[in-house]
Amino acid sequence: MDKKLFDRLVKSAEQMVAIEKGEMHPTPNAVTQFRIPDVKKIRASTHLRQNEFADLLGVSTALVQSWETARRVPNGPALKLLNIIEQQPQIIETLRTV
Template sequence: MSVYEDLVLGLNEAIAFAKGEQTGAIVHHIAVPIVDVAKIRAQTGLSQNAFARSIGVAKGTLLNWEQGRRQPTGPAQVLLAMIARKPSLVSELLRN
């Protein structure tokens, strides 16, 4: 099977799955916990500016998370959950 044919097959399977059809696709559900961003940042010992910069978000975004106006989602939520478990990740891996 060519790469093109494999891609078309995969896309057709994705479309069928999205329509609710049985496709044989394996679905993995991963639960990422809700995070307390202010607590996580405090554990790192960083200021709001430094923490926002270290995880690649605007300070305004961080403020919205800390004040509960918004919740981090997707990769940001996963990164924050990882930092919550090991606050030293910021200094070890995300150092600028």
């Protein structure tokens, strides 16, 4: 590993420990937060049952249930698709045909 990269990794790990101990506070622009969609609200707005919604997304009903109860967090293509459905609910009609 490149020494410069290694030094940066060590420095970031040290900063993480200092933040966890309350010895340091990150600047707001250094913190990245991702909004997790409310899957239950999105599904309810489509008037679909969990199994129907799961079929449209190409995932299992158990996974939709896990998202809705916050046991799991949507990621990858499913997260993108959920965000699209949230912003453009009419896309559901297109999903029904594919």
